[in-house]
Amino acid sequence: MGLLYTKFYLDFAPDQWKQVSTNPIIFQATDDNVVLDIDDTSQNTYKLKFKKGGKLQMFRVVGKFRLTWDDNDII
Numbered sequence: 001m002g003l004l005y006t007k008f009y010l011d012f013a014p015d016q017w018k019q020v021s022t023n024p025i026i027f028q029a030t031d032d033n034v035v036l037d038i039d040d041t042s043q044n045t046y047k048l049k050f051k052k053g054g055k056l057q058m059f060r061v062v063g064k065f066r067l068t069w070d071d072n073d074i075i
Helices: none
Strands: 002-006 017-022 025-029 034-039 045-050 055-061 064-069
Touching: 002 034
Parallel strands: none
Antiparallel strands: 002 064, 017 025, 025 055, 034 045, 055 064
């Protein structure tokens, strides 16, 4: 299970992602090789590449967002 914290809300391109749940907030990749650029709370940048059907869960925590995913969804 992957975990990152970010202070920024992520923008999900509607042609590559669809929201499949609102509570919790879960987005699902609609294509292979969908890349998300994430800046964590320590100002490190990560590029996560998702498989088709891969999911990313986002949970708001005081002043930041907690992002989690299944490592099997990452290429």
